């Protein structure tokens with residue numbers, strides 16, 4: 001079934017996946033809830049192809065002020081998404097359960113997100129678990145001029161191996177050729 005927009009009803013499953021994939025980077029359910037309600041376009045869940053109610057991955061993303069991502073587990077986005085103030089897109093999290101990795105699902109999810117991210121001049125993220133080579137496939141790299149101390153401190157909050165990456169247009173936007181609604185839920189195909 002692929003990716004569809006996340007709803008508050010999905011949060012229990014999303015939290016279970018987050019606990020499995022990020023045991024050392026915990027975030028509270030109210031932080032997830034706030035991102036889903038504040039910027040639903042950037043929050044997706046991945047559904048199993050056969051068991052269509054089974055959520056097997058998710059991504060959380062939203063606009064930010066240039067190089068000012070929220071710290072892990074907060075603070076809240078509310079009041080920080082003024083369209084005049086935000087000027088960069090931020091991929092906060094992309095997590096797929098182990099058994100569903102290696103099938104191109106991350107690439108498909110990023111193609112959906114790319115359509116939203118392309119409204120902003122650049123996109124950034126904090127890469128963890130040595131995934132920089134994965135993100136490089138989508139054009140992300142460490143800024144050649146480095147980052148300031150405040151951002152560097154924030155990045156360290158994600159662990160010693162965390163690195164800040166930035167890129168421009170990414171993904172194959174043509175892959176998300178259709179969006180359809182079922183029971184008021186938005187699916188991507």
Ligand SMILES: CC(C)(COP(=O)(O)OP(=O)(O)OC[C@H]1O[C@@H](n2cnc3c(N)ncnc32)[C@H](O)[C@@H]1OP(=O)(O)O)[C@@H](O)C(=O)NCCC(=O)NCCS
Nearest residue numbers: 094095096101102103104105106107126127128129133134
């Ligand atoms: C990283 C992750 C999202 C990739 O998901 P996936 O569905 O397996 O990715 P895809 O199948 O779309 O792979 C796309 C490409 O990335 C490559 N790739 C996947 N994981 C990689 C990694 N950790 N390092 C380098 N390359 C990687 C694949 O080989 C594939 O390359 P190809 O197109 O040349 O064959 C998934 O492994 C995951 O959830 N990991 C745990 C959480 C995590 O690390 N999230 C990112 C943190 S910032």
